[in-house]
Amino acid sequence: MASSAPFTLKWGIMATGWIAETVFVKDLLTNPAVRGVSDVRHQVVAVASSTDASRAADFLKKVDAPAGAKTYGSYRELVADPDVDIVYVATPHSHHFQNAMLALQAGKNVLCEKALTVTASQARKLVDTARAKNLFFMEAVWTRYFPLSIKVRELLQSGVIGPVYRVIADLSFNKDLPGGRVDFDDSHRMVNLDLAGGALLDLGIYSLTWLFQTLYHLQPEEDKEAPKVVAAVNKYEYTGADETTSMILQFPKHKSMGIGLTSLRVGTDVDGLNTGGPAIRIQGSGGEIQVTGPAFRPLQYKVIRKDEPGKVEVVDCPIPEDPERKWGHGMFWEADECARCVRDGKKESATLPWSESVVIMETMEEVLRQGDVKYPELITTDVFDPESPLNTGKR
Numbered sequence: 001m002a003s004s005a006p007f008t009l010k011w012g013i014m015a016t017g018w019i020a021e022t023v024f025v026k027d028l029l030t031n032p033a034v035r036g037v038s039d040v041r042h043q044v045v046a047v048a049s050s051t052d053a054s055r056a057a058d059f060l061k062k063v064d065a066p067a068g069a070k071t072y073g074s075y076r077e078l079v080a081d082p083d084v085d086i087v088y089v090a091t092p093h094s095h096h097f098q099n100a101m102l103a104l105q106a107g108k109n110v111l112c113e114k115a116l117t118v119t120a121s122q123a124r125k126l127v128d129t130a131r132a133k134n135l136f137f138m139e140a141v142w143t144r145y146f147p148l149s150i151k152v153r154e155l156l157q158s159g160v161i162g163p164v165y166r167v168i169a170d171l172s173f174n175k176d177l178p179g180g181r182v183d184f185d186d187s188h189r190m191v192n193l194d195l196a197g198g199a200l201l202d203l204g205i206y207s208l209t210w211l212f213q214t215l216y217h218l219q220p221e222e223d224k225e226a227p228k229v230v231a232a233v234n235k236y237e238y239t240g241a242d243e244t245t246s247m248i249l250q251f252p253k254h255k256s257m258g259i260g261l262t263s264l265r266v267g268t269d270v271d272g273l274n275t276g277g278p279a280i281r282i283q284g285s286g287g288e289i290q291v292t293g294p295a296f297r298p299l300q301y302k303v304i305r306k307d308e309p310g311k312v313e314v315v316d317c318p319i320p321e322d323p324e325r326k327w328g329h330g331m332f333w334e335a336d337e338c339a340r341c342v343r344d345g346k347k348e349s350a351t352l353p354w355s356e357s358v359v360i361m362e363t364m365e366e367v368l369r370q371g372d373v374k375y376p377e378l379i380t381t382d383v384f385d386p387e388s389p390l391n392t393g394k395r
């Protein structure tokens with residue numbers, strides 16, 4: 001029987017910064033066959049910079065994109081392009097609400113980088129808009145679509161370590177400098193409040209990803225329990241962003257707890273060789289699954305069973321590299337999910353449903369509230385403004 005042609009998802013790229021250029025679009029351009037995918041493929045049809053179309057043209061050169069993609073010097077033009085099926089929002093967190101809403105309002109499906117928004121209310125408004133306009137919308141938490149994550153969720157569901165009672169997850173980067181500063185300029189998006197900087201929204205979201213995909217996502221639908229949250233936050237004295245944040249998520253009905261850690265002062269992986277141990281420990285009454293980090297791009301897991309002392313199953317999950325492009329980072333799996341959902345008329349991904357993204361935003365909002373971290377009105381408003389400087393690039 002002849003196999004049917006793959007479904008092609010046509011992407012419009014909003015912003016030409018680090019993640020779009022260095023990782024995501026290069027992943028889109030890899031050959032799906034290398035990762036064993038034949039039902040979907042990706043095409044980059046347009047790229048926009050908020051300030052200058054020449055940046056978009058440079059971007060296309062740098063990623064070695066096939067000829068034919070359009071270039072724009074504004075996000076407004078990108079979302080108006082009839083050729084674009086889905087917009088990838090790759091701006092700082094501060095901009096996500098306004099930028100994703102710009103695309104949804106223009107009738108585009110959206111994949112929006114993490115953290116989804118700055119506030120939970122913004123996340124709810126985006127979800128409501130996607131629902132009202134019958135559009136696909138997803139938070140770009142790529143880790144969830146890794147075969148490793150899928151396998152770990154399956155193992156937990158199969159009961160291999162018994163009921164899971166506790167999960168500990170850390171994503172921290174040692175950016176400590178002598179004298180009190182961290183190794184980011186105060187204007188950098190990692191620590192700048194105007195860009196929703198801070199460890200939590202940038203890195204802690206991955207610690208939470210592990211807590212949520214193990215402790216919350218797998219709860220039966222009729223039994224879903226949002227966590228109670230206790231948090232401690234150290235603020236960066238130069239900007240007011242959170243620099244070290246620790247969270248306890250309690251699910252009393254399920255007798256489980258998650259401990260999520262993030263910091264810009266110490267690293268999860270002390271020596272770059274994972275000598276310090278796993279980034280994630282998933283603990284059940286019958287054993288433990290350990291995942292070696294970084295939490296956003298895990299490459300190995302171990303299963304340790306109480307009934308088989310000393311026997312550890314170690315599973316490596318390498319990320320396939322396209323030999324022609326000499327590239328493969330792992331973001332193609334989330335892109336494939338978008339393509340399949342759009343092809344099948346699904347508006348949200350079952351692996352990260354809208355309701356779960358909203359509960360995660362509510363959790364982070366509560367952590368930031370307890371830590372007294374305050375972001376400016378321009379980036380916390382949940383009122384859409386197509387003329388916001390966040391949309392027009394007039395900085």
Ligand SMILES: NC(=O)C1=CN([C@@H]2O[C@H](COP(=O)(O)OP(=O)(O)OC[C@H]3O[C@@H](n4cnc5c(N)ncnc54)[C@H](OP(=O)(O)O)[C@@H]3O)[C@@H](O)[C@H]2O)C=CC1
Pocket residue numbers: 014015016017018019020048049050051055090091092093095113114115140142189195202296393395
């Ligand atoms: N999933 C992952 O592994 C990763 C995700 N990310 C996420 O991607 C997003 C972007 O991060 P990253 O690419 O590192 O950021 P960059 O600062 O490198 O790029 C952000 C881009 O957004 C656009 N932009 C619009 N307005 C502003 C503004 N006022 N200040 C700065 N940039 C602006 C610019 O593009 P232009 O000029 O073209 O409009 C800029 O190049 C963040 O949400 C981050 O959390 C980041 C790294 C890894």
Ligand SMILES: O=C1OC[C@@H](O)[C@H](O)[C@H]1O
Pocket residue numbers: 202203296
């Ligand atoms: O999402 C991310 O993952 C990788 C980190 O380097 C980056 O800061 C963060 O945005």
